[in-house]
Amino acid sequence: MLAQEDYRGIRQAHFEKGKSQQGAHMTAFHDLRDYIERLVGELGEGEVRIVEGANWDLEIGCLTELMAEREGPALLFDNIVGYPKGFRVMSNFMGTAARCAMALGISPNLSKVEIIRAWKDKSKQLTMIPPIEVASGPILENVLEGSAVDLTKFPAPKWHEHDGGRYIGTADLVITRDPDTGWVNMGTHRGCIQSKDRLSLWLLGDRHARMIASKYWKRGEACPIAVVFGCDPVLWTVGPTPAPVGVSEYDIAGALRGEPVEVLMAPGTGLPIPAHAEIVIEGEMPPIEEESAIEGPFGEWPGYYTHIGPETVIRVKRIMYRNDPIILGAPPMLPTTTPGYQALPLSSAVATWEHLESAGVPNIRGVWAFARNLMIVVSIEQRYEGQAMQALVASAGRRRIGGMERYFVVVDEDIDPSDLNQVLWAICTRVDPAESIQIMHTRTSDIDPRLSPKKRADKDFSMGIALIDACKPFAWKDQFAMSNRFDDAARAKVLERWKSKLPMLAETSK
Numbered sequence: 398m399l400a401q402e403d404y405r406g407i408r409q410a411h412f413e414k415g416k417s418q419q420g421a422h423m424t425a426f427h428d429l430r431d432y433i434e435r436l437v438g439e440l441g442e443g444e445v446r447i448v449e450g451a452n453w454d455l456e457i458g459c460l461t462e463l464m465a466e467r468e469g470p471a472l473l474f475d476n477i478v479g480y481p482k483g484f485r486v487m488s489n490f491m492g493t494a495a496r497c498a499m500a501l502g503i504s505p506n507l508s509k510v511e512i513i514r515a516w517k518d519k520s521k522q523l524t525m526i527p528p529i530e531v532a533s534g535p536i537l538e539n540v541l542e543g544s545a546v547d548l549t550k551f552p553a554p555k556w557h558e559h560d561g562g563r564y565i566g567t568a569d570l571v572i573t574r575d576p577d578t579g580w581v582n583m584g585t586h587r588g589c590i591q592s593k594d595r596l597s598l599w600l601l602g603d604r605h606a607r608m609i610a611s612k613y614w615k616r617g618e619a620c621p622i623a624v625v626f627g628c629d630p631v632l633w634t635v636g637p638t639p640a641p642v643g644v645s646e647y648d649i650a651g652a653l654r655g656e657p658v659e660v661l662m663a664p665g666t667g668l669p670i671p672a673h674a675e676i677v678i679e680g681e682m683p684p685i686e687e688e689s690a691i692e693g694p695f696g697e698w699p700g701y702y703t704h705i706g707p708e709t710v711i712r713v714k715r716i717m718y719r720n721d722p723i724i725l726g727a728p729p730m731l732p733t734t735t736p737g738y739q740a741l742p743l744s745s746a747v748a749t750w751e752h753l754e755s756a757g758v759p760n761i762r763g764v765w766a767f768a769r770n771l772m773i774v775v776s777i778e779q780r781y782e783g784q785a786m787q788a789l790v791a792s793a794g795r796r797r798i799g800g801m802e803r804y805f806v807v808v809d810e811d812i813d814p815s816d817l818n819q820v821l822w823a824i825c826t827r828v829d830p831a832e833s834i835q836i837m838h839t840r841t842s843d844i845d846p847r848l849s850p851k852k853r854a855d856k857d858f859s860m861g862i863a864l865i866d867a868c869k870p871f872a873w874k875d876q877f878a879m880s881n882r883f884d885d886a887a888r889a890k891v892l893e894r895w896k897s898k899l900p901m902l903a904e905t906s907k
């Protein structure tokens with residue numbers, strides 16, 4: 398934890414740095430409400446839409462899906478059917494590239510690939526800033542303990558038609574502390590209300606929260622745990638990032654904010670919780686053999702329902718919430734829909750780009766991930782024979798065991814990797830399927846819908862991946878037929894002359 402004096406020094410240094418960075422935005426949102434205000438203030442009134450009178454039972458979920466498909470405004474639901482005014486839900490909060498960039502302190506006027514590049518550069522220069530402890534904060538405005546604990550007090554949506562319950566935890570932060578080292582970990586894990594004082598969590602086997610919990614369980618103890626439902630977008634972005642063991646996501650959030658996250662020690666568990674969060678619960682998580690609940694099904698990010706089974710539960714001892722609390726919602730949708738909680742493939746595109754650089758692949762023009770990482774596209778300027786294959790192998794090499802990436806595509810520098818139409822054009826015209834596609838065998842995730850029932854029963858997760866070289870063949874690149882698309886300079890010249898008579902061209906042109 399930091400002392401107040403160190404904090405002031407860091408804040409001043411960051412302020413000076415912020416002033417010197419052209420177009421940089423100060424990202425230190427105090428909280429979710431500050432972010433909402435600044436969305437409206439900086440990007441315009443239309444960025445956040447207040448929706449009154451929607452029902453938590455599927456209506457909020459369906460409206461969120463419809464709006465995310467249209468890359469529409471963030472939605473702030475109030476006066477939810479059956480709940481008092483002020484008990485709110487927010488969704489689609491980072492659903493456009495501009496909102497996403499603004500949330501992370503990057504100029505919203507950059508192109509999508511430039512935002513990824515800026516995020517990559519920013520991530521490289523981070524200096525960790527631990528959280529600062531404060532004595533109190535808005536999160537303590539309301540505290541429910543003992544028999545007053547009631548999770549159903551909040552308008553948790555039933556997001557998809559066949560969900561097994563009401564998921565209050567979709568954009569949540571699960572906080573645990575390693576009993577040996579004191580390391581504080583954060584992760585996002587779906588959380589379903591099982592009863593007034595029970596929340597189930599789905600913690601996959603390799604997740605740090607599960608690893609930490611197991612340490613308590615081995616000692617015959619329940620794991621102290623806190624869960625945040627609603628925080629600022631930087632904290633939210635860092636929460637589900639797989640930071641290495643021993644590195645606290647709080648410190649990374651501090652680095653990104655340029656100032657520490659203000660935390661207070663939760664009264665029961667002593668876990669640090671964000672002082673400006675919207676809703677926080679704390680309690681204990683016993684071993685699954687002692688208590689569990691049927692969790693799922695839940696509409697998952699590949700676009701299907703797959704997982705259901707007995708999972709861990711939290712015995713909720715205390716609920717803390719701000720006046721007029723906001724549940725932050727990140728319900729999964731089809732992977733082809735821009736996810737309303739992060740329009741940009743920040744972690745996967747950046748990690749692939751960094752991996753390519755460290756593998757020595759030169760002249761990378763951009764990296765993008767479509768369909769929630771199921772298709773990775775890399776744009777390069779080819780300088781030598783075999784460079785495209787080098788880029789493909791390196792991108793596939795970043796894939797984690799249990800990842801679900803399926804297609805790796807490399808395109809030339811004239812193709813914008815974030816533009817699906819251009820990528821398709823390259824695949825359909827520069828690929829000879831007999832020569833340019835390599836199939837490799839690897840493993841997939843257990844929520845992959847393409848696993849046959851037999852494979853699933855046998856716990857056989859083998860699956861292929863395809864490496865697609867959609868570049869002009871290097872050997873005769875210069876003889877490849879010329880494109881008949883107007884180039885950027887020609888387009889700009891014509892647009893300049895005609896934009897007053899045909900304004901829609903300027904608004905929609907690329």
Ligand SMILES: Cc1cc2nc3c(=O)[nH]c(=O)nc-3n(C[C@H](O)[C@H](O)[C@H](O)COP(=O)(O)O)c2cc1C
Binds near residue numbers: 583601636640
């Ligand atoms: C929206 C969203 C929902 C997620 N839901 C789950 C989940 O239900 N269970 C899970 O094990 N991981 C889930 N994850 C992935 C974890 O948050 C991620 O792997 C994180 O790095 C885990 O934290 P750790 O670094 O502490 O292991 C989700 C990620 C996101 C972005």
